[in-house]
Amino acid sequence: MMPFTPPSRLKIPCLLALLITTFIELLTGPAAHASTSAEADAIFNAYNKAFYFTNDAGGFYRAKTDGGKTFFWDRAEQLEMILDVYERSTNPACLTLFSNVFKGFVADHGTNWSHNEFNDDIMWMVIACSRAYGYTGNPVFRDIAKDNFDRCYARAWSTNLGGGLWWKTNNQSKHSCVNGPAAIAAFLLYRIYDDTNYLAKSESIYQWERSVLFDSTTGQIYDNIRLSGQLQKIAFTYNEGTFIGAANFLGHTNDARLAADYVKNVLCHDGLLPQYNPSGDTSGFNGICVRWLARFMNDRGLQSSYAAWLQTNADAAWQIRRPSDDLSWPRWQEPTPPGVLDAWGCSSSVVILQVAQPKTLFQPPLMPL
Numbered sequence: 001m002m003p004f005t006p007p008s009r010l011k012i013p014c015l016l017a018l019l020i021t022t023f024i025e026l027l028t029g030p031a032a033h034a035s036t037s038a039e040a041d042a043i044f045n046a047y048n049k050a051f052y053f054t055n056d057a058g059g060f061y062r063a064k065t066d067g068g069k070t071f072f073w074d075r076a077e078q079l080e081m082i083l084d085v086y087e088r089s090t091n092p093a094c095l096t097l098f099s100n101v102f103k104g105f106v107a108d109h110g111t112n113w114s115h116n117e118f119n120d121d122i123m124w125m126v127i128a129c130s131r132a133y134g135y136t137g138n139p140v141f142r143d144i145a146k147d148n149f150d151r152c153y154a155r156a157w158s159t160n161l162g163g164g165l166w167w168k169t170n171n172q173s174k175h176s177c178v179n180g181p182a183a184i185a186a187f188l189l190y191r192i193y194d195d196t197n198y199l200a201k202s203e204s205i206y207q208w209e210r211s212v213l214f215d216s217t218t219g220q221i222y223d224n225i226r227l228s229g230q231l232q233k234i235a236f237t238y239n240e241g242t243f244i245g246a247a248n249f250l251g252h253t254n255d256a257r258l259a260a261d262y263v264k265n266v267l268c269h270d271g272l273l274p275q276y277n278p279s280g281d282t283s284g285f286n287g288i289c290v291r292w293l294a295r296f297m298n299d300r301g302l303q304s305s306y307a308a309w310l311q312t313n314a315d316a317a318w319q320i321r322r323p324s325d326d327l328s329w330p331r332w333q334e335p336t337p338p339g340v341l342d343a344w345g346c347s348s349s350v351v352i353l354q355v356a357q358p359k360t361l362f363q364p365p366l367m368p369l
């Protein structure tokens with residue numbers, strides 16, 4: 001792949017920042033380490049070196065350091081990770097990489113994703129493509145996002161349990177992991193098409209999730225509700241994150257604050273995000289969480305509440321990387337062990353290093369949010 005080098009115009013501000021930091025440290029003594037753009041580039045380079053490969057069909061990520069290939073939703077989230085790097089760096093190589101991985105995705109899964117029974121999987125990919133459209137203007141990303149959102153919404157929304165989207169096509173339960181992403185996806189389509197029908201969908205999905213799966217006294221998001229009405233109350237960081245993302249877009253800032261505070265004050269230990277398993281679905285949850293939490297912080301000027309804490313997590317993710325290949329697993333309280341590592345599991349560290357930095361590109365030029 002194209003070597004990933006930061007754009008040269010960033011070098012002068014970086015140098016200036018370094019001089020200022022050094023000067024401040026001379027006066028005040030060494031500050032706690034604060035992760036830098038150089039580290040954010042380095043961890044992404046290490047990730048691509050370990051996991052990225054190409055073949056005639058396009059670009060792909062290995063599932064593990066020793067081979068395989070990520071499948072559907074984890075690959076959609078790797079596409080989002082690439083866009084997180086782009087938003088921080090504005091390095092055009094990221095958009096090329098996105099196109100290559102998108103091409104590989106379509107080679108494996110086609111352009112109509114209805115064969116996938118998981119509605120959440122489709123919504124994650126709709127978000128990735130909608131975001132990419134905002135930066136590239138490529139109508140292929142816009143059209144595939146709209147078509148797949150529309151088909152998925154048509155099969156997933158129902159009035160059972162008061163509204164909301166089913167998680168799977170067997171229509172047995174309604175989960176935060178589809179409703180949060182779908183509220184975000186609908187909002188992005190509203191911005192792309194300037195079509196208020198999507199805004200209405202975003203709001204009604206959000207309001208359903210808020211009324212059924214949100215504890216408005218604590219900020220906790222419940223995982224799901226079964227058709228029987230039984231609630232599964234476990235709180236996962238990714239569900240908090242997508243709820244925050246949707247609430248922020250829709251202007252429900254009190255809800256977003258409550259959920260963000262719940263992550264920071266209840267789900268964290270010693271300020272660090274939960275230690276999820278190094279592989280499997282949960283391994284990338286913290287990356288999703290901080291993507292939307294950081295966006296909320298930046299959009300609403302809430303740095304004084306969350307920036308230092310996000311930075312602490314970014315520093316931890318960087319410090320626990322393993323020296324042999326700079327990969328960092330998702331358990332930031334422990335050093336990354338030797339041996340085989342999971343790509344989805346290593347993505348949370350890449351994302352936190354990007355989003356804890358001030359953003360270079362705040363708004364997608366084609367669809368200001």
Ligand code: 7K2
Nearest residue numbers: 073118120121175177223224236281282
């Ligand atoms: O039960 C759901 C979800 O509500 C919960 O938060 C997570 C916890 O587990 C499942 S999501 C599991 C994924 C399995 N592989 C395919 C994916 O599309 C699917 O959503 O881990």
